[in-house]
Amino acid sequence: MQPISRMSWLGVLPWFGFTLLFLIAPMSYLILGAFQSPEGGLTLANMAGLSAPDIAASFWLSIRLSLASALVGTVTGLLLAHAVVLGGLPIWLRRAITAFCGVASNFAGVPLAFAFIATLGRLGLVTVLLKSLGLDLYAMGFSLFSFWGLTLTYLYFQMPLMLLVITPALEGLRPEWREAAESLGADGAQYWLRVGAPVLAPSVLGCFLLLFANAFGTLATIIALTGSNFSVVPILLFQQIRGNVLYNPNLGYALALGMVLIMVVSNLLYLALRARAERWQK
Amino acid sequence: MKRVSLASWLITILAGLYFLVPLYAAFQFSLQMKRDTLSFAAYASVFQSDVFLRAFVFSLVASLAAIMAGAALVVPTAYWVRLRLPKLRPVVEFISLLPLIIPSVVLVFGHIRMFGSSSFLPLTTTDLGTNLLLVAGYVVLSLPYMFRAIDNGMAAIDIGTLTEAAESLGASRARIILGVIFPNIRAAIVSGAFLTFSICLGEFAIASLLNRQTFGPYLVQLGQDRAYEPAALAIMSFGLTWILMALMQAFANRKPGQRLLPFRKGPTR
Numbered sequence: 001m002q003p004i005s006r007m008s009w010l011g012v013l014p015w016f017g018f019t020l021l022f023l024i025a026p027m028s029y030l031i032l033g034a035f036q037s038p039e040g041g042l043t044l045a046n047m048a049g050l051s052a053p054d055i056a057a058s059f060w061l062s063i064r065l066s067l068a069s070a071l072v073g074t075v076t077g078l079l080l081a082h083a084v085v086l087g088g089l090p091i092w093l094r095r096a097i098t099a100f101c102g103v104a105s106n107f108a109g110v111p112l113a114f115a116f117i118a119t120l121g122r123l124g125l126v127t128v129l130l131k132s133l134g135l136d137l138y139a140m141g142f143s144l145f146s147f148w149g150l151t152l153t154y155l156y157f158q159m160p161l162m163l164l165v166i167t168p169a170l171e172g173l174r175p176e177w178r179e180a181a182e183s184l185g186a187d188g189a190q191y192w193l194r195v196g197a198p199v200l201a202p203s204v205l206g207c208f209l210l211l212f213a214n215a216f217g218t219l220a221t222i223i224a225l226t227g228s229n230f231s232v233v234p235i236l237l238f239q240q241i242r243g244n245v246l247y248n249p250n251l252g253y254a255l256a257l258g259m260v261l262i263m264v265v266s267n268l269l270y271l272a273l274r275a276r277a278e279r280w281q282k
Numbered sequence: 283m284k285r286v287s288l289a290s291w292l293i294t295i296l297a298g299l300y301f302l303v304p305l306y307a308a309f310q311f312s313l314q315m316k317r318d319t320l321s322f323a324a325y326a327s328v329f330q331s332d333v334f335l336r337a338f339v340f341s342l343v344a345s346l347a348a349i350m351a352g353a354a355l356v357v358p359t360a361y362w363v364r365l366r367l368p369k370l371r372p373v374v375e376f377i378s379l380l381p382l383i384i385p386s387v388v389l390v391f392g393h394i395r396m397f398g399s400s401s402f403l404p405l406t407t408t409d410l411g412t413n414l415l416l417v418a419g420y421v422v423l424s425l426p427y428m429f430r431a432i433d434n435g436m437a438a439i440d441i442g443t444l445t446e447a448a449e450s451l452g453a454s455r456a457r458i459i460l461g462v463i464f465p466n467i468r469a470a471i472v473s474g475a476f477l478t479f480s481i482c483l484g485e486f487a488i489a490s491l492l493n494r495q496t497f498g499p500y501l502v503q504l505g506q507d508r509a510y511e512p513a514a515l516a517i518m519s520f521g522l523t524w525i526l527m528a529l530m531q532a533f534a535n536r537k538p539g540q541r542l543l544p545f546r547k548g549p550t551r
Binding site: 008009011012014015018019022023024025026027029030033076079080082083084086087088089093097099100102103104106107109110111112113114115116117118119124125126155156159213216217219220223224227234237238241242252256259260263264267 | 287289290291293294297300301303304305306307308310311312355356358359362363366367370374377380381382383384385386387388389390391392393394395396418419421422425480484485486487490491498501502505506512513515516517519520523524526527528531
């Protein structure tokens with residue numbers, strides 16, 4: 001091998017050039033803009049502006065929607081993963097479910113919205129079927145284009161994602177632990193409460209945060225389902241970029257920064273919890 | 283143990299229903315375009331539409347361009363960092379993961395402001411410039427997956443020895459990357475490429491805000507205008523996602539040097 005020359009940094013120049021131009025500089029531009037007044041002076045007014053009622057309501061709606069969809073996704077995904085990994089299903093079925101989840105976790109966006117409109121929209125298959133059985137979903141207050149309708153739609157990619165990311169942790173539960181607990185007289189519930197749950201808790205919580213972040217950035221599915229009536233933060237930002245609906249460009253930057261901050265916090269917590277969880281998987 | 287297994291079956295069946303009913307519903311709905319008869323008219327209508335063809339081909343070209351640009355960017359970088367600058371590895375890896383915490387709507391916001399009409403590089407003022415910006419955005423979106431796929435591919439081969447062998451035969455730096463490293467990590471690149479493809483093909487936020495007529499915005503528009511075609515496209519998109527994921531898996535698990543088609547016999551020497 002040649003000795004390291006002073007010119008070897010030239011080899012990574014394209015990388016740093018590209019990421020500086022198209023990733024780091026644009027993001028810095030937004031972040032700086034979030035702390036500038038329209039005249040160019042430094043200010044915290046934009047960040048404070050995020051607490052204005054309509055913007056705060058958007059953040060709150062986004063957070064609630066992401067929490068609900070992450071929670072439902074975590075619980076159902078965990079149940080399904082438990083059934084698949086520890087439930088004694090035949091191996092072909094296990095493989096089929098895992099493969100399907102790989103596809104479904106990537107099947108988001110507009111086509112997913114279309115499939116759900118055909119299922120639970122006003123003229124959807126299930127809606128019509130239940131109506132003929134005397135159960136009128138829309139008369140009962142359900143709507144696909146509402147909070148819980150969106151949550152149900154998100155579940156289509158959240159549950160599979162949960163299964164994929166939690167499977168290694170479930171496989172890491174050693175049979176010896178269960179045997180040891182049983183030989184000491186523990187029943188199934190005690191084993192899960194005292195051994196299984198504490199070992200799995202960091203992984204499950206970490207995956208929950210991953211699902212939260214996954215839902216938080218979702219834009220296309222909502223637009224296809226609700227137009228732009230459902231004003232979560234990504235939709236608000238989308239409209240701001242389109243037509244400056246906030247009447248203040250710098251407030252738009254603050255909105256973008258707020259989104260990124262929520263993503264950063266949930267991802268950092270996810271990484272910290274994953275590191276904690278890996279102690280058991282050696 | 284019997285009771286656990288019964289609960290498992292129940293959960294699996296419920297989940298199966300949840301996953302399969304929307305697909306069945308979309309499929310059934312897509313066949314009902316003609317009154318009182320089942321037909322593939324909705325599919326035919328999609329394929330006969332010029333708008334669809336133009337949008338789909340444009341997305342295809344943009345995704346391919348992003349894949350090629352991404353590979354051209356990541357392969358030499360990953361190679362050079364592994365070979366010469368291991369100290370830079372955490373920095374490069376960190377940058378490659380950044381797009382995971384930046385929603386695409388935020389990324390394109392930054393691009394529009396950074397490369398707008400009054401900037402030092404006003405890309406959004408021309409058609410070509412905006413197309414370039416679209417591809418650049420797609421490259422950024424795919425960086426986390428491309429970098430991981432290619433870096434894993436390089437971990438599986440001994441690039442140090444390969445480089446020395448090529449150097450002792452007098453190969454230039456570019457020749458080593460193109461002629462030795464590239465073929466050895468072909469499978470890893472293709473695996474990353476299929477994932478990039480499935481991300482970019484239906485991408486909505488960036489394309490829509492740059493006013494590009496790609497597949498994503500086309501789908502949203504179609505959903506507002508038509509009833510049966512969207513269902514047909516949902517089915518076709520699911521099929522396409524399935525194919526892309528299967529190809530990605532197939533290539534991700536291939537060993538370096540393995541043939542593209544496992545059943546094809548190589549030349550005997």
